[in-house]
Amino acid sequence: MREFFNRKRHNVRDVAKLAGVSVATVSRVLNNADIVSKDKRARVESAIEALQFVPSSSARAINSGRTRLVGALVPTLDHAIFARYISAIEAELDTQSLSLIVATTGYDDDQELDKTQRLLNIGVEGLLVSGIARADNFTKLLSRYQIPVIATSYYDAQHALPTIGYDNAKAAQSAWDHLAGLGHKNIAILTSPVNESDRTRARLKGLEAVSTEPLRVFEAHFDYASAATATCEILEKLPDVTAFLCLSDVLAQGALLQLGKMGVKVPQDLSIIGIDDLPSSASFDPPLTSVHLPVGQMGQAAARALALWIETGQTPSPIEINSRICVRGSTRPNGRIIRE
Amino acid sequence: MREFFNRKRHNVRDVAKLAGVSVATVSRVLNNADIVSKDKRARVESAIEALQFVPSSSARAINSGRTRLVGALVPTLDHAIFARYISAIEAELDTQSLSLIVATTGYDDDQELDKTQRLLNIGVEGLLVSGIARADNFTKLLSRYQIPVIATSYYDAQHALPTIGYDNAKAAQSAWDHLAGLGHKNIAILTSPVNESDRTRARLKGLEAVSTEPLRVFEAHFDYASAATATCEILEKLPDVTAFLCLSDVLAQGALLQLGKMGVKVPQDLSIIGIDDLPSSASFDPPLTSVHLPVGQMGQAAARALALWIETGQTPSPIEINSRICVRGSTRPNGRIIRE
DNA sequence: AGTGTGGTTGTAACTAGTTTCAGAAGTCAA
DNA sequence: TTGACTTCTGAAACTAGTTACAACCACACT
Numbered sequence: 230m231r232e233f234f235n236r237k238r239h240n241v242r243d244v245a246k247l248a249g250v251s252v253a254t255v256s257r258v259l260n261n262a263d264i265v266s267k268d269k270r271a272r273v274e275s276a277i278e279a280l281q282f283v284p285s286s287s288a289r290a291i292n293s294g295r296t297r298l299v300g301a302l303v304p305t306l307d308h309a310i311f312a313r314y315i316s317a318i319e320a321e322l323d324t325q326s327l328s329l330i331v332a333t334t335g336y337d338d339d340q341e342l343d344k345t346q347r348l349l350n351i352g353v354e355g356l357l358v359s360g361i362a363r364a365d366n367f368t369k370l371l372s373r374y375q376i377p378v379i380a381t382s383y384y385d386a387q388h389a390l391p392t393i394g395y396d397n398a399k400a401a402q403s404a405w406d407h408l409a410g411l412g413h414k415n416i417a418i419l420t421s422p423v424n425e426s427d428r429t430r431a432r433l434k435g436l437e438a439v440s441t442e443p444l445r446v447f448e449a450h451f452d453y454a455s456a457a458t459a460t461c462e463i464l465e466k467l468p469d470v471t472a473f474l475c476l477s478d479v480l481a482q483g484a485l486l487q488l489g490k491m492g493v494k495v496p497q498d499l500s501i502i503g504i505d506d507l508p509s510s511a512s513f514d515p516p517l518t519s520v521h522l523p524v525g526q527m528g529q530a531a532a533r534a535l536a537l538w539i540e541t542g543q544t545p546s547p548i549e550i551n552s553r554i555c556v557r558g559s560t561r562p563n564g565r566i567i568r569e
Numbered sequence: 570m571r572e573f574f575n576r577k578r579h580n581v582r583d584v585a586k587l588a589g590v591s592v593a594t595v596s597r598v599l600n601n602a603d604i605v606s607k608d609k610r611a612r613v614e615s616a617i618e619a620l621q622f623v624p625s626s627s628a629r630a631i632n633s634g635r636t637r638l639v640g641a642l643v644p645t646l647d648h649a650i651f652a653r654y655i656s657a658i659e660a661e662l663d664t665q666s667l668s669l670i671v672a673t674t675g676y677d678d679d680q681e682l683d684k685t686q687r688l689l690n691i692g693v694e695g696l697l698v699s700g701i702a703r704a705d706n707f708t709k710l711l712s713r714y715q716i717p718v719i720a721t722s723y724y725d726a727q728h729a730l731p732t733i734g735y736d737n738a739k740a741a742q743s744a745w746d747h748l749a750g751l752g753h754k755n756i757a758i759l760t761s762p763v764n765e766s767d768r769t770r771a772r773l774k775g776l777e778a779v780s781t782e783p784l785r786v787f788e789a790h791f792d793y794a795s796a797a798t799a800t801c802e803i804l805e806k807l808p809d810v811t812a813f814l815c816l817s818d819v820l821a822q823g824a825l826l827q828l829g830k831m832g833v834k835v836p837q838d839l840s841i842i843g844i845d846d847l848p849s850s851a852s853f854d855p856p857l858t859s860v861h862l863p864v865g866q867m868g869q870a871a872a873r874a875l876a877l878w879i880e881t882g883q884t885p886s887p888i889e890i891n892s893r894i895c896v897r898g899s900t901r902p903n904g905r906i907i908r909e
Numbered sequence: 910a911g912t913g914t915g916g917t918t919g920t921a922a923c924t925a926g927t928t929t930c931a932g933a934a935g936t937c938a939a
Numbered sequence: 940t941t942g943a944c945t946t947c948t949g950a951a952a953c954t955a956g957t958t959a960c961a962a963c964c965a966c967a968c969t
Contacts, residue, residue: 286692288925350624453852512793628955
């Protein structure tokens with residue numbers, strides 16, 4: 230199968246033979262070259278060059294017991310928030326000489342299980358997963374392999390896995406509080422599909438806890454077009470709505486664009502707030518008020534904690550990443566109050 | 570190092586001893602279970618369960634000579650176009666039972682070299698790289714390891730590596746032709762930093778080939794804020810400009826938002842066209858005319874070709890992925906002509 | 910009874926590295 | 940000149956799997 234490229238890959242014994250030394254010496258040159266006399270080292274090095282020898286990573290891994298691979302499971306990469314997160318993880322792991330294997334799950338438990346199994350088969354030394362809710366089989370798998378696993382995008386100090394993330398309920402509540410503080414009472418909640426993610430559910434739970442009345446919840450998929458459709462639906466069903474609370478910036482941006490097309494003025498006629506604070510949100514017209522989730526920082530912290538766990542064997546403590554509201558131009562005091 | 574978790578990972582010999590069979594039988598159970606008598610198989614399986622035995626991927630890889638890992642190098646994941654591309658690659662590789670290691674280079678040749686070296690050390694069986702221009706050392710590295718490498722986002726049938734991508738010059742030209750066909754003569758080119766990517770340079774070259782006069786080129790980074798700044802600069806320096814040709818949709822979207830804030834009406838006062846056709850572009854106000862680059866399709870094609878190359882050893886032929894213009898609301902005939 | 914065949918099984922030799930340990934050689938001081 | 944010491948080296952044993960080969964058994968057929 231592999232021999233199309235070169236009749237046979239050379240190994241340490243070939244190099245040793247050509248250089249006229251033992252395999253041990255070759256191995257020494259490969260690792261700590263300084264303990265080998267310089268003439269032998271030179272002989273070995275030129276043999277390596279002559280044979281275009283490249284040591285086998287698998288054979289090395291077998292001895293060290295380390296693959297230096299880490300896996301990350303994310304629902305999708307098509308959402309900027311996950312792309313940023315993965316990007317930060319990759320950058321941090323790089324500083325630790327670890328490499329990242331990415332697996333997307335499409336918000337599907339079965340896929341998550343399959344991909345986790347594959348990652349474990351590959352021999353990853355640690356795993357980063359998004360959120361805390363998952364299939365029972367997942368937990369079983371992990372207990373069998375006993376490798377470090379950190380759950381992110383969700384903070385829960387009590388969870389079986391160490392979590393590094395934000396308090397989703399709190400993030401949603403700070404958006405709610407901002408709107409309530411501006412006098413908004415008729416608030417529509419625009420959410421991504423609820424059953425897809427525990428983060429979304431936690432956000433909704435957080436809102437239920439602070440709202441005195443039942444929430445007016447509308448669902449849309451993670452794209453502008455779907456957000457636009459939902460926006461129309463909201464305006465139709467709730468003519469007296471004064472604010473949109475979007476559980477994700479993609480939805481808020483989509484709503485904003487749609488309202489612009491319909492001639493609804495933001496924030497004069499309607500306030501909009503999002504959660505995520507995507508980099509693009511600040512450049513929208515009006516700039517979008519949003520609850521900033523520092524996913525880059527989170528990814529970095531998670532990668533660092535995982536690397537340390539792998540290195541030392543000590544389970545990390547959960548870390549809460551604080552969200553904070555960024556007030557911009559898309560929210561303002563409820564005009565209908567002023568008019569009264 | 571690794572023994573914090575369990576004093577020592579069990580191996581096939583432990584399992585064999587406990588089950589009272591030979592290591593060969595254990596190995597057979599692990600691979601093609603059907604050639605082992607069912608009582609021995611049961612004994613082995615319960616021993617595996619009792620010891621929580623997990624075979625070492627490295628040891629398996631050493632025998633098969635296959636890691637089933639593939640590396641992809643991209644400049645960044647913070648740009649939706651690369652996130653989509655990676656996403657498509659991951660999905661396609663998954664169907665081939667291959668896993669993806671992602672490495673970002675930040676448009677930096679040295680980083681690209683370092684990360685490539687690491688990927689090769691890990692033992693990836695193939696590599697996907699973006700664009701065709703790279704350091705000499707890169708080529709040397711590859712010739713040493715002799716693994717399949719495909720260059721993407723760039724079509725060049727003559728290149729040493731098989732390329733799977735679009736004709737960047739042609740893509741830019743089709744944007745130009747569209748504007749020219751609408752009577753635009755004073756066209757500003759908004760580009761991402763030219764020295765960062767050969768794709769950008771190829772697009773500019775394509776424009777130079779069709780423009781009768783020197784191009785008016787303005788540079789911005791890959792974000793809305795930078796695009797906004799460049800937009801102001803263009804309007805200041807080129808008061809008679811009637812169209813923006815943006816070499817990337819991010820820049821086009823940023824320009825669109827900025828023009829909206831400044832009260833410049835698109836497309837009445839100014840036409841804008843982008844390249845990429847991000848999913849979000851169709852939902853902008855006005856919907857952005859853009860040259861669609863099917864990066865998902867490209868990622869899939871590249872992953873599939875790479876997998877086949879790995880499997881069969883046969884170098885794939887280059888594939889041109891066709892771009893096509895999507896005319897939407899952000900471009901219209903040059904009003905100044907109509908007025909004349 | 911003797912041979913042939915198919916199905917299982919174990920021994921030992923592989924895969925490609927690292928590492929231990931013993932010994933050889935060289936340097937220096939007594 | 941001898942002993943103590945360091946420095947370097949190689950044989951062989953180790954990592955954890957797979958696999959070639961030979962052997963064994965049971966059964967069927969001559």
